[in-house]
Amino acid sequence: MAQLTAHKRVLHADLQGDRIRAASGSMVAVEGNVDFKSAGMGGGGGMRAALKRAVAGESISLMDCTGHGRVYLALDAMDVLVVDLAGDTLTVESEHILAHTEQLRLDVQFAGLRGVTSGQGLATTTVTGHGQVALVSEGPVMALEVAPGQDLVVDPDAYVGSRGQLSMNLVSGVSWKSLVGEGSGEPFSLRFTGHGLVLVQSSER
């Protein structure tokens, strides 16, 4: 089974005759015998997801890497983080997906108004199944815990993804507007409630 390992700012993907999907153009080197094929606009999830994605503007362009050997993947020297999924769901901004193993399913979840304001698309991507997904971020990712009575408010630009039973609300208040300034793009913040983890990167824009 394909194995993803984060190595500094490079992802090592070890293939044993199977397949992974990786962001188009992210391959920096390859050892062994690996075929690359554009997976098109798909990004997994079939026609239905592709259509939703087109409507939502959540763009993702992936390629199939098949064969035996090691593929080195990197994107703009951003930090790499590998998340193991065991049947649960990771919600993530599509621009942060570097690669994922074959068994995972990518789908689109409409996120309401948030996308309009953050310019990150109307929807977010959900990754479900058993396998590994590699994320890229500006600076290392912090996993912040959310529990009842322990809400978390996040700058939309610092938000990478989340997992667990979380609900995300848009917060728009005078307080927040004064924080980001008039006309500087982000009149909303994200408030997370419930149980789970929120992944936050260390750069706000």
Add this chain to the structure above:
Amino acid sequence: MTYPPGNPYGGQPGPGGNPYGQPQPGYGQPPPGYGQPPPGYGQPPPGYGQPPPGHGQPQPGYGGPPQPAAGPTGTTLNPQTLPDDDNVNPYVFCVSLSGDWFMSKGAMLAYYGNVRFEAVTEYSSVQGWVAARFSSPVYVQDWVVATGHGKVLIGDRGFDLNAYDLDDGNLTIKANNLCAFSPQLELKQSIVPGFVTLIGTGKFIASSNGPVIFVEPPFRADPEALLGWADCPSPSVHHDAQWMTQNIRAMVSGALGRASGEERQYDFTGTGTILLQSSEVAREDPAVLRLVESQTQLLTPSQAGSLGQRLVARAQQQH
């Protein structure tokens, strides 16, 4: 370039043990020396997420299957495990808020707790002390006051973040790189454009692209790489002698002179410490425009007109 002897990044800035304090790395690892690439370039941030005792395990407790930790760090953070007024990792600082703090707009990444953010402009009408502490009209619209209780995480473009403690001292820093400061400190605008001075006793957080380098005067610094200075007098501008010879004629005739960027340096004298960052990449500072514009009040109307014409000509040249 003379570094003070035995002065690694993060060490004592000077033999005298200067009171404004060295950056507190806080992430539990001696920072690298000068010769090394800044942390994070081809190297995982040292010690990021050293699990505090008892929190190294993924935290179960929310429904569904047991969640493995989100990252290779093997740790998750919550209000209890986040540090008090310390670095979470080299690029993120956690302010344990109880009361008020000044924060740069956009520096906040996330927060727990009950925190409100008020524009300095509005808050100062409610709280008189704010105007007394923040005496810089040029920068006032780029800052907010965070009030309440909670843990606020701040970051700046993924740059290195360091906290500095001032003890009845003064430190001047590039306004762009100042992220937050405690309200015990007083902020004033420096005579040098683009810089602000913090005076008093308290804590502030500043970013640097790469580790901070400490140097003692006499020293000439590239304006872009200059992060700030403490205790020594404000710098004068030094021009390269060769550049001067070539351009004196042009200056007499009134032209502004071409700039390659390297012929102009800031010249420091006296005693104190100079802070440098390893990068020269500058971000556009909106306050510089306001600053320069306010200076044009010195001009007579006809002078202002001819300056306007020159600026228009320059803008057209660049397009």
